Amino acid sequence: MGYQERKRDFHEARWDEPIIMELGSPGERGVLVPKADPRVAKAAGTVEDLLPAGLKRKKAPKLPEMSQMQVLRHYMRLSQETIGTDINIDIGLGTCTMKYSPKVNEQLVRSEKLQELHPCQDESTVQGILEIMYREAEYLKAISGMAKVSLQPSGGTQAIFANVETIRAYHEARGEGQQRNEIITTILSHPGNPGAAATLGYKVITLYPDENGIPDIEALKAAVSEHTAALMITNPEDTGIYNEKIREFVDIVHEAGGLCVYDQANLNGLFGLTRARDAGFDMCHYNLHKSFSSPHGCQGPGAGAQCVSEELAKYVAAPTVEFDGEKYYLDYQRPDSIGKLRKFYGVPAVLVRAYAYIRSLGPDGIKQIAELAILNNNYMLKKLLEIDGLSMPMAEGKYRLEQARLSWKKLTDETGVTTDDICRRIVDYGFQDYFASHHPRIIPEPFTPEPVETYSKDDIDEFVAAFKAIAEEARTNPEIVKTAPHNAALATQIQEEYLTEWEKFATTWRGYLKYVKK
Incomplete structure (x- = not known):
């Protein structure tokens, strides 16, 4: 029996490790902050004088006081209790595309040239990262076949939200905003699709699979009407079954006056083989921290890309990164845009990893x-x-x-x-x-x-x-x-009811308030 065919002898570290707020003792220090130069202190004044009264705490926060060794020990112990893609075979996390992230890309994003960027810097001082973002958008246009890309979304679900906002802007511009109040999706598509549609006030119609495992096309024909705003669909869905009738789905919705959105958060089985626009879609989106190899990072940071056809280009999330032949710049002057999705623009570290991944592979490697x-x-x-x-x-x-x-x-x-x-x-x-x-x-x-x-x-x-x-x-x-x-x-099993019953565990502040108001 080969090594790969027998059970690995595994036992993970288990530390009874408190949270960091419970560690340390008064007087311990990991670093001594140098005092300000007397001339600087005299010119600037004290921090107490600089802070508005409304921002001052009534008492100092109770922060842990710890030595460097204690801090290092704490986080090393936690790291020993973690399983991730660098230490295990992560095949089981389907739909997440847990691939190896090249370590040379980590060297790129750890450069002080990237780490010390500030989103409020003048554009003339950040031409390098703007050029990378511009070129990356051009690559994504080639991969998707679309005409315009916005790198504003924080991740795939925010890109889905941007797509639904774009659907609404498009129909409102045509005077059909009130009429087209239904979005069709499928039960096997990512929940972010119906979630974003419902959040923005659309009625959601859900298609179920037929005996071949693809969405029932007869159910689609029955669902489309003058109220159809869009079809939001994944292909292949999480089952891995490719829908060979996908162009027919698109044509049915287009004939009814709706738009078609391709959820391509996981593009991994289609890279270089098919393109969203070639199948007739009006929009698609990508998770750059999936197929494009940037690590997921335990709930963040992520990065999404919204890709749209020429007809929808004016609506994409702003700002977009543009080039006028001499300099790269952020274009906020987009009167028809759905606007900003986040305070600044994109996640540069994730974008750089994805950019390096595309560049290192080239068209043949992508396929x-x-x-x-x-x-x-x-x-x-x-x-x-x-x-x-x-x-x-x-x-x-x-x-x-x-x-x-x-x-x-x-x-x-x-x-x-x-x-x-x-x-x-x-x-x-x-x-x-x-x-x-x-x-x-x-x-x-x-x-x-x-x-x-x-x-x-x-x-x-x-x-x-x-x-x-x-x-x-x-x-x-x-x-x-x-x-x-x-x-x-x-060592203990997590009972699912603790994750779904607000009385036992509120996952969000909004959820907690819902429980409190009962």
Whole structure:
């Protein structure tokens, strides 16, 4: 048995580590801040005099007082309790495209030339980063086939929001803003699509898959009307099934007077093979911290790109980066623009990583990403589907692109072990817990892996071997799976109701206020 086919002996560090606010003791110091030069202090005055009365605290904040060694020890311990793409095979997080991020790109973004940029600098002093942003937008135009790109969005979901704002601006300019109050999406598309549409006041119509696993085209024909503002769709959706009728979908919506938006947050299986505009779409968006290799960064920073056709170019989020032949500049003079999405513009570090990634690959390398991702995925699926208890519902016998939605239902029916149990148990093998699916779970007991292009055959074999071992455990010792994790830093199971019931856990301030007002 090869190394990649046997269980890895893994046990993660587990520290009973308090939060940093509970550490330290009065008088300990990690750094001594030098006093201001007397001449500077005399000219500027005291901080107390400079601060408006309304901004002054009534008492000093209770900050932890710690030595450098204590601070270093605290964060090193936390790092030992973390699993990430640099220390494990992250195939399980399907739809997230957890690929290797080249470390040379990290050297670029850690340069003081980038780190010390300030968003309020005069444009004449930031020509370098503006040139990168301008050129990057040009590359994204070529990749998407679109005519205009805005790098304003903070990430994919904010780019979705920008697309819905653009839909509204377009129809209002045509005098149909009130009439076109419906947006069609699908149950397998990212929840950000219906979420953004509902947030902006649209009625959301949801299409469900047919027997082939693609959105039901007859349901689309029944849904379109004079009220249709747009279709927001992903292809392939998280199931990995490519919708070969996608151009027909676009034509049906266009004939009804609506726009078509392609959610391409995960472009990995289509790089260089297809383009959104060539399929007739009016808009698309990208997550630059997914397919374009910049790290996800634990909820941030991210970066999105809004890409639109010539007809919609005047509406994109402002400012855009332009070049007049001599200098690069931020164009705020866009009277029809949907406006700003955030205080400043883009996330330069993420944009630089994505720019370097595109430049290093070139057109041929970009296409090879998709080809290798598809090859890896179909090799992995062949190996996974040899496991007794795992199946691939929908479109039986049809190839998937860069990911797939699998099901543990057979194993659950036979052993009582669920996908959530397996998700926790996989951590004991040294892998990050995997992505099941967005709710609602259309496919029962779902499991969604995505091997992308950066994983080797040996990596995939090791990943598959871990799930094969867990499936065997489910039949011989199900309790060890149901009570997992055992070797991870997190020794207790998180109960889902604590994440969904406001009385037990409010995830946002707005949610807390909703609970308080009951």
